[in-house]
Amino acid sequence: MDLYTPVVAKLNELSIPFQIVEHPPALTTEQADSxxxxxxxxxxxxxxxxxxxxxxxxLLIMDDHKMLDMDKFKSIVGANRIRLAPSDSLMEKMSLTPGVVSPFGLLNNADRDIAVYIDQEIMTEPRMSFHPNTNDKTLFVETSDLLTFIQSIGYQVEVIDL
Structure with a gap:
């Protein structure tokens, strides 16, 4: 199933400019960065x-070099226990596999039942990079345009201090 084409189609529909870099499949953030x-x-x-x-x-977006303080995140969202969702939940909710998670996977969430959080530390950055539902490409998009994209498909973004 091609999950990349709908990402490009939605960005084009919204007149959001983006840059695509094609590369061998990246299995880690370190590899993708290289x-x-x-x-x-x-x-x-x-x-x-x-x-x-x-x-x-x-769905939590943060700088790839930052370590997640799980206790702080749990406190922010008001949950007792939080963990990485298992791969079957990821497939069910976003039609994605581990290593390909990005805000573009929200396109595949028919239930619109995923809460979206972005660490405020990266909100001052002009551009962000993500896999566009495939790990053999990296997509660069302006931060403000990312918010436009997420909101256009029915999600609210909560900016949090991690």
Whole structure:
């Protein structure tokens, strides 16, 4: 299933400019970073998280070099236990596999039941980079345009201090 084409179509529909860099499949953020060295834009990691009962799902975007303070995140979202969502939940909710998680996967969430959070630390960056639902490309987009994209498909973004 081609999950990349709908990303490009939606960005074009919204008249959002973007830059695509094609590269061999990247299995880690370090590997992905090596393929896009020298191109301006914060390198991000996007984590798909869930509570213990898998009744609430969270998409968290932050700098790929920053470590997540899980206790602080739990406090912010008001949950007792948070963990990375299992791969079957990721597939069910976003039609993605581990290593390809990005805000563009929200296009595939028919239930619109994922809460979206971005670490405020990267909000001052002019551009961000993500896999566009495939790990053999990296997409660069202006930060403000990313917010436009996310809101246009029915999500609110909460900027948090991690």
């Amino acid at each position: 393929f896009i060295e020298g191109i301006e834009g914060v390198r991000t990691k996007t984590m798909f998280l869930t509570n213990k009962k898998k009744t609430q799902f969270y």
